[in-house]
Amino acid sequence: MEYKESKGNVDTPNKILKVNHAGEFGATNIYKSQLFISQFFMKDLVPLLESFLEDEKRHLNIFWTEIRARNGIRCKSYWLCGIGGYVMGFVSSMLGRKGIMACTWAVESVVVDHLQTQLRYLERKSDQRAYDTVISILEDEKNHRDIGIEHGGRNNIWYAPLRFSIKMFTEGVIRFGMR
Ligand SMILES: [Fe+2]
Numbered sequence: 499m500e501y502k503e504s505k506g507n508v509d510t511p512n513k514i515l516k517v518n519h520a521g522e523f524g525a526t527n528i529y530k531s532q533l534f535i536s537q538f539f540m541k542d543l544v545p546l547l548e549s550f551l552e553d554e555k556r557h558l559n560i561f562w563t564e565i566r567a568r569n570g571i572r573c574k575s576y577w578l579c580g581i582g583g584y585v586m587g588f589v590s591s592m593l594g595r596k597g598i599m600a601c602t603w604a605v606e607s608v609v610v611d612h613l614q615t616q617l618r619y620l621e622r623k624s625d626q627r628a629y630d631t632v633i634s635i636l637e638d639e640k641n642h643r644d645i646g647i648e649h650g651g652r653n654n655i656w657y658a659p660l661r662f663s664i665k666m667f668t669e670g671v672i673r674f675g676m677r
């Protein structure tokens with residue numbers, strides 16, 4: 499997706515911050531529901547999922563602080579991201595550890611692609627604070643994505659429909675938020 503000048507009354511850098519904030523809310527819910535299921539059936543995954551959740555909570559705060567500094571409000575996609583996050587986390591963990599890792603890879607790879615496109619856009623605009631805010635989370639999201647790959651989340655053919663649905667939803671919700 500390309501990031502262009504907004505025609506509405508919220509400019510694109512502010513929209514980016516809001517969409518990312520909503521996305522972080524969704525991400526916290528993914529890892530919360532995966533943790534809920536994992537504590538019964540996949541205890542060994544708990545420390546990893548807890549570390550992901552900590553990262554996402556920190557990201558959520560980073561974006562909210564910057565939005566508030568600009569007197570912004572939540573994105574219209576906030577609750578959709580939240581509910582979607584719960585559902586994706588729950589469904590993926592019902593499919594076992596490979597499901598969890600397929601979900602991680604699918605979500606985080608869409609996120610990393612968007613962050614990189616946003617950064618290219620923000621570099622051209624002179625909004626250094628928005629740029630710094632977005633870049634501050636990039637390494638964490640790449641790390642989440644790569645852990646998904648290491649645990650076999652990218653290639654297993656049986657999980658292709660799950661990955662596809664999650665990617666479509668994540669992409670869709672970002673586009674909706676940016677409209
Ligand atoms: Fe995040």
Ligand SMILES: [Fe+2]
Pocket residue numbers: 525554606638639642
């Ligand atoms: Fe993440």
